[in-house]
Amino acid sequence: MRYTRAFFPTLREDPAEAKKTPSHRLLLRAGYIRQVGAGIYEFLPLGLRVLRKVESIVREEMDRAGAQEVSLPALLPADLFKETGRWDLFGSTLFRLHDQKKNDYHLGPTHEEVITDLVRSVVKSYRQLPINLYQIQWKYRDEARPRAGLLRCREFLMKDAYSFDADEAGALKSYAAMREAYKAVFRRVGLDYRIVSADSGAMGGSTSAEFQILAETGEDAIVVCSNCDYAANVEAAVARRSETSASAPSGQRHKMVATPDKKTIEEVAAFLKVETRATVKAGAFMFGKGPGDAGALALTFVRGDRRVNEVALARELGANWVRMAEDHELEKAGVVAGYVGPFELPASVSVVLVDGEIAGAQDMVIGANKAGHHVTHASMVVALEKLGARGKACDIRAVGAGDLCASCGAALQEFKGIEGGHIFVLGTHYTKKMNVTFLDEKGTENLIVMGCYGIGVSRLVASAVEQRHDGDGIVWPMSIAPYHVIVTPLAADGPMMEAAEKLYHSLVAMGVEAILDDRDERPGVKFKDADLLGIPLRVTVGKKSLEQGKLELKARNAKDAELIELETAAEQIAARVKAAIAG
RNA sequence: CGGGGAGUAGCACAGCCUGGUAGUGCGCUAGCUUUGGGAGCUAGAAGUCGCGGGUUCAAAUCCCGCUUCCCCGACCA
Known part of the structure; x- marks a missing residue:
């Protein structure tokens, strides 16, 4: 071209x-x-x-x-x-x-x-x-x-x-x-x-x-x-369940404490002077099967520093859609937003999922289902027992960097x-x-x-x-580049152009997909465009090198150019293209 | 679908607040000079100012409606 x-x-x-x-x-x-x-x-x-x-x-x-x-x-x-x-x-x-x-x-x-x-x-x-x-x-x-x-x-x-x-x-x-x-x-x-x-x-x-x-x-x-x-x-x-700091019974009896206006995990943890991982984060979701389905309420409990994986949740619920419940939907079910806990839940709540990581935790801070109150030293084991058929322990927490691999225990990236x-x-x-x-x-x-x-x-x-670009443009791999090589003479006529024409035709004859930059443009413009286009190989036909019977070959992903013999340039380039495509 | 931003020359943008001859840079055309990493000078061509309505002697500019595009979020067999 x-x-x-x-x-x-x-x-x-x-x-x-x-x-x-x-x-x-x-x-x-x-x-x-x-x-x-x-x-x-x-x-x-x-x-x-x-x-x-x-x-x-x-x-x-x-x-x-x-x-x-x-x-x-x-x-x-x-x-x-x-x-x-x-x-x-x-x-x-x-x-x-x-x-x-x-x-x-x-x-x-x-x-x-x-x-x-x-x-x-x-x-x-x-x-x-x-x-x-x-x-x-x-x-x-x-x-x-x-x-x-x-x-x-x-x-x-x-x-x-x-x-x-x-x-x-x-x-x-x-x-x-x-x-x-x-x-x-x-x-x-x-x-x-x-x-x-x-x-x-x-x-x-x-x-x-x-x-x-x-x-x-x-x-x-x-x-x-x-x-x-x-x-x-x-x-x-999925990830290995990590140790929860409050997994062992504290020996202390659970106790309702006033936590006025402390709704978020951070606020509650700071107020009660415990780590967020010693608290339980409640979630409320609506789920259903069909697009027009009114949906039902499900409550979730994960460790305070965790998030719920909504896709895992949908999987556990057998639902086609899941979304966070709105406050009015919670109110309708008789649940107090901000203070949701697994104990004393109204009968209208029929689905409660407790993340596997905290299902055995014995000393946690949880919502009291009463505005402005939380419960300390609460046992999730007891909570699950009391919930009976309504409750289920399963893995619904979101997994991310730093969690440990479920199969080998190494860190996940x-x-x-x-x-x-x-x-x-x-x-x-x-x-x-x-x-x-x-x-x-x-x-x-x-x-x-x-x-x-x-x-x-x-x-x-x-x-x-996305994977192959730099500040100047695209850097195509040979296998999918639009053209394999761009031949860049530094003059639009005279010996440089003639040599470029000759090389271009030899390359095309060998099945190499080539562009001949025959524009009457300054070198800088040609180089910038060649880089932007991302053609894997560029052959520059310049005055000095041509006088020595050589051409400059520069790979788009290389820093510097190399000199190659004019006589054998086409063969060399064709071989290189072929090798690059073969990978 | 919720929130935010923007539509003015091929591209990037200014002008809008405070209504009165449509502008800048790049690109484009012609000429001269230049020629190894997006050249310089000179002369030019090029715009229904997103669309419709309203206000006004007069609208790119003010008001109303519509539309398109971009960004964040929700969504994404």
């Missing part, structure tokens, strides 16, 4: 709409993407080339793993989502529309129903299983708040694969194959990532893992063991991550709802067991930039 003919609209200044997220800022500035609306982007020539490369890597690894590519529509009639209930369940995130006959349609946010319907119409026998079908398709979700450029869009490119097996064991095998394929994809794209166990949500999944790309701008928090291979999304994380991929065993969640069966060897009808596997293709592009 000759730069003078290229559609590379770079910006000298940071666009106002993207000051925050590095990938957003740089992809816009370097002319890879343009924003059309909130969470809607155009891919310009450079951006599309990168997107296509990531797509190709994904496609190669999926094909290698035995999956077959299909293309399902982005525009879908509502019937299938209505069949599984997701027409209602998806709520406002679904882009809905109707045709001229007023029939309901939507844009596909994900394609479980469509693919399941396809397989349902074809597969009748165990002989046809297993199958793994995938597509690379634009998905549409009406995100309440699109943000961070390509990281959270309303239109985004996703690879989604769906496996269909005769039984759970087969599904696990398919899952394992996808896990390996994903590892290959993330490695080839050049991403620093962690595979973490994840919450499967309420969608009936049993086994699932996320491929989390480490980045400061990530929306997810993950914990990783500093010693063993344990890693988890904090939503699903916490990172921010971008969810780049997610693999699930879905089981029969969809096949049951959609009645997708096959006949086994004995002629018995069985439900097909599914798995689903997603990779955010456009999100990986942005993620790569």
Whole structure:
């Protein structure tokens, strides 16, 4: 590509709409993407080339793993989502529309129903299983708040694969194959990532893992063991229960004390002169199944210095949604906000969860269920006994940095991550709802067991930039760079330009993707643009070195340039590109 | 969906409070000089001031409504 003919609209200044997220800022500035609306982007020539490369890597690894590519529509009639209930369940995130006959349609946010319907119409026998079908398709979700450029869009490119097996064991095998394929994809794209166990949500999944790309701008928090291979999304994380200072009986009788206007843990602990870890923090949540469900009240108790993990809470409650209760909801149940405790609870409170870490604690400060009062020297053991069937001890506390690994006891580290991929065993969640069966060897009808596997293709592009950029611009890995090399003559005509032309043509002939910066610009401008674009290799054709029969080769991620022989430059560069792609 | 901010030339922004000829820098066009990390000078082109309504002799500026975008939070199969 000759730069003078290229559609590379770079910006000298940071666009106002993207000051925050590095990938957003740089992809816009370097002319890879343009924003059309909130969470809607155009891919310009450079951006599309990168997107296509990531797509190709994904496609190669999926094909290698035995999956077959299909293309399902982005525009879908509502019937299938209505069949599984997701027409209602998806709520406002679904882009809905109707045709001229007023029939309901939507844009596909994900394609479980469509693919399941396809397989349902074809597969009748165990002989046809297993199958793994995938597509690379634009998905549409009406995100309440699109943000961070390509990281959270309303239109985004996703690879989604769906496996269909005769039984759970087969599904696990398919899952394992996808896990390996994903590892290959993330490695080839050049991403620093962690595979973490994840919450499967309420969608009936049993086994699932996320491929989390480490980045400061990530929306997810993950914990990783500093010693063993344990890693988890904090939503699903568990940790060793740590010693609570007040775990042993104090020998003192529990006692109600006045704590006027001391509502927060910090206020109470300071007032009673105890550590926050010797107090119990109460929480009140409403939970329910359906989106319109009125919900029920659940009280939670965790150690004073802990927080509740709402996802773990939902899991324990078997709920589809959980939110903090409002004061009027507490009042209605006869509970006093700020002074909630596990003793003397009104009968209207039917669900009480006590975190496992304090379930055995014997000497704690707790709310007295009476305005302005707390109870000291309280035993959670006794509290649980008295609660009977209403109470349950389970792990609902949030896990974070500094907690100890449940499997090996080493310290957990916490990172921010971008969810780049997610693999699930879905089981029969969809096949049951959609009645997708096959006949086994004995002629018995069985439900097909599914798995689903997603990779955010456009999100990986942005993620790569999040991990690979510096003050001057993007630093692409060779495998997904839009071009491998940029040839930069320091004059737009004469011997330097002639040598550059010659090198450029040799490179192209060898299959190297090259840009020739044939613009009549000052060197500084060319260097700045080359750095901003992030092309992995730059060859500078300068006067002095050319007179010695040499060229300067500089890697984008290296500090200095090296001199290479003009004669063999093309071969050397081609070899280097090839080696870098191979990783 | 709750809270905050902003829409003025391709980009970044000033002007608005105190109504009266639409401005600056970058980019763009032409010319001259310059040429190893975003050059200098000269001359130019380029704007329904987000949209609609109102007040006024007169609105980018004041008032009302709408809309879009950004940020924080909630949400995120």
